[in-house]
Amino acid sequence: MSEVEKGQVMTANRLRDGEVVFLTRSGEWNEKIDEAVLALEPQATAALEARANEDVKATLVTGSYLFDAERVGGKIRALHMRERIRTLGPTVRLDLGKQAEGTGGAFAFKEA
């Protein structure tokens, strides 16, 4: 049965090269949205923020922020179009960004 869990994902840009990354359960940053941890309650969200702030201070990442997402069938989908674009690449250049590099999210831009 495909359960839908709603929560938040922490994203940032890697400081050095600007690559978009997502915070994982182990506290590392990964380029793929499907590796990200989905924080389901406020405590988990607070932990993400704390970790992100540490890594910002440690000059690993910059521009960190939380966004709304859901997990469907084990894969993570951003709720807002902007973050879907962030996890995949420009909708008008399917040959660019994560969608072309194998690090894109499992979901396409529009509802499956």
Added chain:
Amino acid sequence: MYRYDEFDHQFVQERTAQFRDQANRRLSGALTEDEFRPLRLMNGLYLQLHAYMLRVAIPYGTLSSKQMRQLAYIADKWDRGYGHFTTRQNIQYNWIKLEDTADILAALAEVEMHAIQTSGNCIRNVTTDHWAGAAADEIADPRPVGELLRQWSSLHPEFSYLPRKFKIAVTGAPNDRAAVKVHDIGLRLHRNDAGAIGWEVMVGGGQGRTPMIAVTVRDFLPEKELVAYIEAIMRVYNLYGRRDNKFKARIKILVHEIGAEKFKAEVEAEYERRPEQTTHVEEKELQRIAAYFAPPAFEKLSRFSPAFEEAKLLHPGFARWARNNLAAHRVDGYTIVNISLKPEGGIPGDATSDQMRLMAELAERYSHDELRVSHPQNIILPHVKKDDALAIWQALVPAELATANYGLAGDIIACPGMDYCSLATARSIPISQAISRKFADLDVQEKIGPVKINISGCINACGHHHVGHIGILGLDKKGEEFYQITLGGSSAENASIGSILGPGFAGHEVADAIEKILTTYVKLRQPGEEFLYAYRRLGPQPFKEALYAAA
């Protein structure tokens, strides 16, 4: 065009070294992001939705073939093989790494280019008429003043931490192609009755959240006083511009809040306080710069080119392109070539590195080694012999650069929008593509005639939708992309801000809405009446009915 002397070279090299040091200090943690942000913005480096974005300055939109080739090289070496030409005559690269940026600035410095102050709360690129020095209607080339102000504003110690960004535009023609009335400072060159040249100084125009038309503070300022007078304006703004609210921080808000008369009085008082300094140096510097903008060695040709006329008869495609994409040049036998970066269904303003190299080659061969970038995001070859027009068109066709839609419904101006920009509330490029495909038929576009369609992906209005004849603003309505249409904007000398037509549309409805608007126009227009004038005569009513009347 302007050439760096040893001072200019040294300046950009020192600036590059300075940025390299700042980037290293950021990467080592010696500078926090809050401290680094204004510094990197003053070198044109943004953090965007997918990566860092670098905005390279193209002063007053003028480029040599060597510079265009270097932009292509940068696209290939450090980006993804393309660049985006913007509505302020700059170029943007979307996939930049912080660790490469100093090297890119060094590559720019090699060809007398930079990314200085293309972002940040400082004075930005001074933009101008993309037909400067070539247009038939021009009084005098405004670019020497553009270059003077570029130098004067570069790393100005007093004006680098303004309340907000500051944009200056200059024009030298009565038909304003530089949108001076919607800039923070607009300068219009004109002659008085005695034939002397002076500048109308306008302040407080702008778009964004609160679009406004600039007010005139001086009708006829002598050229040699420009630097000192603009300093007075900048000082008043720096001291009294609002800093409490980012959305009320532009000079247009200050002019509006204290009133044009009081604002002018403050500027004049500040100008009066300047010390007794001669303007000899400014005059000589302007003369020195102007020498670089002397017209190229035009040949003495007849206005009529038999080769050109014959080519139009033999090649219908060329005839259409010549009809739409060529503009009148000051000199007999010459023409201005407008290369459309709006192919059917394409991304407005984008060019691949191959396309850049081709345009560079054509400029070198046929246009006295000069290109321009226009606000509507096209590339201009300003000085082309009519005899050479066919060869240029034939070279452009296989490169998808020969779309004959210059100034027509397919020549859409669009910001990158939510596909690239983290500020955006909606996508703009797919809307542009849908409209472009709907009007793919060039016969239809020609029948409609000149019309400016501008699309912005958010309220910051980088697509200049407020001054589009048809403006489209992308918003977010409960998480869905949603588009508002405005009509009747204009950035020309009779500038006006467009009015909202009615309730907005979903993305997939916009192209149909535009079609209804243009169909209504064609039905109701008088012979030869262009869209903007028809709208001003008819008002919004017929268009509202066409869009919103119950079926």
Added chain:
Amino acid sequence: MPLLKNNAFITDSWLHLGAEDALPEGGNVTIPFSRLKNEWESLAKFPGQLGAVLSNTDHAEDVAHFLPHLALVVLPFPAFVDGRAYSIARQIRLLGYRGELRATGNILPDQFQYMAQVGFSSFEVSERFPLESWQQASKQMSLAYQRGLYRRVGEAEVWSERHADTAPEPTPWEEQPHAG
């Protein structure tokens, strides 16, 4: 907080009084500008040196009257992106003031040259930045396009250099000791 002047950290010889603090017998004291205006009659008789601490919303014209009697003017940068003090400093120098002009608040080494060029001669800085970072920052750009700002040794005005035959010899700026 370290006080930077002439590329070195020095000890501050000034006593900074608040709105209510009693005046000492003599020496160097700074007074908040609002107090200076209100109590000028008595302050003018102070036997030592006087300085004024401005806010960055004060008008240079309002300070003009007092400048001949001041040896120090202090201007703040409440945030390093708040650039108002650059203009106030410039105006104060254009009024003829040649005493010490001190920047306080949020100052980065990257702003040092701009501040010096508009006429600041001393800087109250954060301990975060060692002296070398200030010394390094002070030399990063050796050229400026603007005329009439404050040039130190090793800096040149590009337009004046290009037109040396036309331009008056730019006088290298030096802080003048207080005359009175």
